[in-house]
Amino acid sequence: MSESAAKESPLPAFVEAALPVPLRRSFTYRVPESMRERIELGSRLKLPFGKRNLTGYAVGLHSTLPRDLDVDESKLKDVIAVLDDEPLITPEILKLTQWTADYYASFWGEMLKASLPAGINSEKVRPKRRKAVRLLGSVGSLADTESKAPDKPLTLKQHEVLDLLTASGGQMLFTDILEQANTNASPLNTLAKRGLIEIFIDDVFRDPLRRADLPELNSIILTPEQQAALDAVNSALDAPNAYKGFLLHGVTGSGKTEVYIRAMRHALDEGRSAMMLVPEIALTPVFSRRLRAIFGTDVAILHSNLSAGERYDEWRRIRRGEARIAIGTRSAVFAPLENIGLIIVDEEHDASYRQHESPFYNARDVGVMRASLAGAVVVLGSATPAMESFYNSQAGKYEYLRLPERIEGRSLAKAELIDMREVFKRAGKDVALSDELLEGIDQTYHKGEQVIVLLNRRGFSQFVLCRECGETIKCKNCDITLTFHRRDAKLVCHYCNYRIPSPKTCPSCESEFLYFVGEGTENIADQLAKKFPQIRIARVDRDTMAHKGELDQVLLDFAAHRIDMLVGTQMIAKGHDFPNVTLVGVVGVDIGLGLPDLRSAERTFQLITQVAGRSGRGEKPGRVLIQTYYPEHYALRFAREQDYDGFYREEIKFRERLAYPPFFVLASILIKHRDHAYAMRNANILRRSLDVANAARHLRILGPAPASLSRLKNEYRIQIILKSPSRRSLREILDIALADAEQNGADMRSIYVEIDPVNLM
Ligand code: ADP
Ligand code: ZN
Ligand code: ZN
Numbered sequence: 105m106s107e108s109a110a111k112e113s114p115l116p117a118f119v120e121a122a123l124p125v126p127l128r129r130s131f132t133y134r135v136p137e138s139m140r141e142r143i144e145l146g147s148r149l150k151l152p153f154g155k156r157n158l159t160g161y162a163v164g165l166h167s168t169l170p171r172d173l174d175v176d177e178s179k180l181k182d183v184i185a186v187l188d189d190e191p192l193i194t195p196e197i198l199k200l201t202q203w204t205a206d207y208y209a210s211f212w213g214e215m216l217k218a219s220l221p222a223g224i225n226s227e228k229v230r231p232k233r234r235k236a237v238r239l240l241g242s243v244g245s246l247a248d249t250e251s252k253a254p255d256k257p258l259t260l261k262q263h264e265v266l267d268l269l270t271a272s273g274g275q276m277l278f279t280d281i282l283e284q285a286n287t288n289a290s291p292l293n294t295l296a297k298r299g300l301i302e303i304f305i306d307d308v309f310r311d312p313l314r315r316a317d318l319p320e321l322n323s324i325i326l327t328p329e330q331q332a333a334l335d336a337v338n339s340a341l342d343a344p345n346a347y348k349g350f351l352l353h354g355v356t357g358s359g360k361t362e363v364y365i366r367a368m369r370h371a372l373d374e375g376r377s378a379m380m381l382v383p384e385i386a387l388t389p390v391f392s393r394r395l396r397a398i399f400g401t402d403v404a405i406l407h408s409n410l411s412a413g414e415r416y417d418e419w420r421r422i423r424r425g426e427a428r429i430a431i432g433t434r435s436a437v438f439a440p441l442e443n444i445g446l447i448i449v450d451e452e453h454d455a456s457y458r459q460h461e462s463p464f465y466n467a468r469d470v471g472v473m474r475a476s477l478a479g480a481v482v483v484l485g486s487a488t489p490a491m492e493s494f495y496n497s498q499a500g501k502y503e504y505l506r507l508p509e510r511i512e513g514r515s516l517a518k519a520e521l522i523d524m525r526e527v528f529k530r531a532g533k534d535v536a537l538s539d540e541l542l543e544g545i546d547q548t549y550h551k552g553e554q555v556i557v558l559l560n561r562r563g564f565s566q567f568v569l570c571r572e573c574g575e576t577i578k579c580k581n582c583d584i585t586l587t588f589h590r591r592d593a594k595l596v597c598h599y600c601n602y603r604i605p606s607p608k609t610c611p612s613c614e615s616e617f618l619y620f621v622g623e624g625t626e627n628i629a630d631q632l633a634k635k636f637p638q639i640r641i642a643r644v645d646r647d648t649m650a651h652k653g654e655l656d657q658v659l660l661d662f663a664a665h666r667i668d669m670l671v672g673t674q675m676i677a678k679g680h681d682f683p684n685v686t687l688v689g690v691v692g693v694d695i696g697l698g699l700p701d702l703r704s705a706e707r708t709f710q711l712i713t714q715v716a717g718r719s720g721r722g723e724k725p726g727r728v729l730i731q732t733y734y735p736e737h738y739a740l741r742f743a744r745e746q747d748y749d750g751f752y753r754e755e756i757k758f759r760e761r762l763a764y765p766p767f768f769v770l771a772s773i774l775i776k777h778r779d780h781a782y783a784m785r786n787a788n789i790l791r792r793s794l795d796v797a798n799a800a801r802h803l804r805i806l807g808p809a810p811a812s813l814s815r816l817k818n819e820y821r822i823q824i825i826l827k828s829p830s831r832r833s834l835r836e837i838l839d840i841a842l843a844d845a846e847q848n849g850a851d852m853r854s855i856y857v858e859i860d861p862v863n864l865m
Pocket of ligand 3: 579580581582584597598599601602604817
């Protein structure tokens with residue numbers, strides 16, 4: 105609250121707070137006298153809740169208790185503390201989180217918590233503050249400073265301090281001066297008393313890129329297609345406070361990033377701020393440095409690989425208006441930029457924009473909402489737009505911009521399909537790597553070029569099968585087979601991390617004939633290392649890249665050609681630009697095609713197209729070899745030709761036939777509990793409430809039925825699926841049904857609602 109507002113309006117005696125709990129309501133507290141001056145909308149508050157204290161957020165302030173709140177004043181509890189001097193949540197983010205919580209049938213308090221950098225409540229991320237010293241008056245001329253001190257000549261030490269400060273541009277850390285001038289604090293204190301220097305507390309930002317050597321800025325002349333796309337975005341930016349959405353559909357290497365960078369610069373020139381969202385893995389150190397080189401300290405980078413402290417520092421620079429461009433992964437969509445003009449969502453189809461735990465949200469869609477609430481421009485960019493986004497652009501919701509060709513006419517690598525059924529026949533047994541791929545690797549290596557081998561499965565073998573009794577070894581907490589990891593001789597659950605020593609005999613029948621099925625990255629990397637001892641191979645997956653910075657280092661080494669071949673999961677599939685990579689091999693990518701999932705064809709198409717885009721990005725032409733058991737599948741045929749339009753035409757028919765998005769809105773409701781009967785009871789209550797609320801039969805309701813992962817982390821999972829032709833009626837009916845189910849005794853803590861689920865697992 106500004107000072108004048110505080111004087112005019114009566115101070116708030118009551119606050120409505122959103123709390124990070126799964127309850128669809130806010131809570132009212134009394135504000136003690138001493139805190140009324142400080143509390144504002146968006147302040148974080150320490151609040152008593154049941155037997156605990158929680159951090160909540162002020163979402164409504166009242167000088168008297170409004171009648172419609174329907175609370176008993178005598179029962180109200182006091183706010184314990186106001187945690188911020190200045191609210192962390194801006195009015196815009198308050199509105200945006202309220203909107204998204206409603207859109208996703210989620211909880212405002214949880215959404216607010218998710219909008220802040222992780223760990224903001226912990227002591228550890230307090231800003232580092234250090235004493236610093238600044239020269240007063242004009243820097244550089246000692247004659248000047250002496251003329252201000254005619255009374256007593258300066259000592260030698262005092263002169264030395266002033267010289268040091270002058271030489272370092274007028275400002276230094278207090279401790280650095282003590283060290284470099286080899287002195288105690290007294291000459292500094294005297295100089296400060298005489299008004300020649302100022303001693304103050306400086307916030308020291310932990311700049312994650314401080315040691316980076318910044319690359320040269322290059323001046324690129326845009327192609328006519330790039331220019332046309334940029335002009336369209338820029339003229340939308342010139343229209344004051346008008347929402348507009350674009351879909352920028354450009355093949356990999358068509359120069360989308362250049363368009364983004366120039367559009368962001370235009371937004372800054374107009375005095376507005378800009379945001380760019382990138383998928384989880386794509387924010388490489390190389391790209392971050394490039395942005396730093398272009399935008400300097402105007403850009404703040406919010407990367408999940410930063411430490412909590414670094415992330416918080418970058419976030420605060422945005423909050424204070426010192427950084428006007430925010431680049432980051434999913435949660436950066438809530439960055440507190442003021443006066444936002446442009447939101448870019450790169451690789452908008454990417455699944456990592458989806459938050460997979462409560463509060464569920466998709467950062468792409470929140471980005472579109474934020475732009476429309478703020479009157480800003482949003483650009484969704486992709487080589488393989490999501491079905492929904494392409495459909496929306498056809499329906500006129502986004503203006504469609506296309507970059508059909510690669511820069512400098514570089515050809516797109518055509519994929520070759522290797523039919524693994526033929527390979528099996530030739531070899532007379534199951535082999536993981538075909539001769540075609542092995543020869544390709546050998547040739548590429550001998551030309552001094554580099555290779556990427558992609559396999560979407562980590563570990564050594566996918567599961568262990570007993571040949572005697574046919575049992576597979578499953579996790580004790582989940583309905584999932586355990587994966588063999590050879591390095592630590594363990595069977596591991598990829599969902600809950602349950603691990604047991606690898607058995608020598610079958611746990612069911614004690615037979616010794618255990619059979620390890622389905623190669624993972626560890627296995628493939630081993631096989632390749634044996635075949636090609638001279639090739640420098642790095643394996644990239646969640647097992648080898650467990651620590652912050654490891655992935656960065658491997659990517660830097662690969663870019664510098666200290667590594668010849670990367671073998672890994674989708675971590676290496678996207679976003680990277682390695683000009684010397686001329687062969688990409690894809691092993692077992694079609695595992696996904698067998699899954700009961702509405703998006704498996706789309707995902708397979710996207711993955712292959714993206715990974716093919718990694719090959720031949722420099723001047724040398726590239727090859728892509730895909731090993732598959734389903735060479736006739738349309739997702740693979742169109743991916744081989746890099747034919748997006750063909751794929752879209754085929755896939756959209758299937759979506760329409762099965763009443764899937766973009767034609768129908770989906771909601772998945774999971775009822776989870778350790779006790780199966782209890783979960784089922786809640787599911788049945790909810791189903792009855794849904795039927796009552798859906799009397800007019802707007803929705804199709806499926807279930808309750810066991811989810812395809814029917815047990816995870818020791819909980820049973822029962823699923824109800826809703827399909828609706830209208831988002832609004834879905835939300836209305838769902839709200840009524842949830843309230844009704846609660847009234848009828850359903851345990852709401854066991855019920856998880858996900859709107860627009862990415863998969864139905
Ligand atoms: P995308 O984001 O579509 O995959 P990039 O923007 O990364 O493509 O561009 C691919 C490569 O082409 C980059 O190395 C980039 O510097 C270069 N590039 C982009 N636009 C031009 C241009 N107009 N002229 C020359 N090189 C360009
Ligand atoms: Zn057995
Ligand atoms: Zn498990």
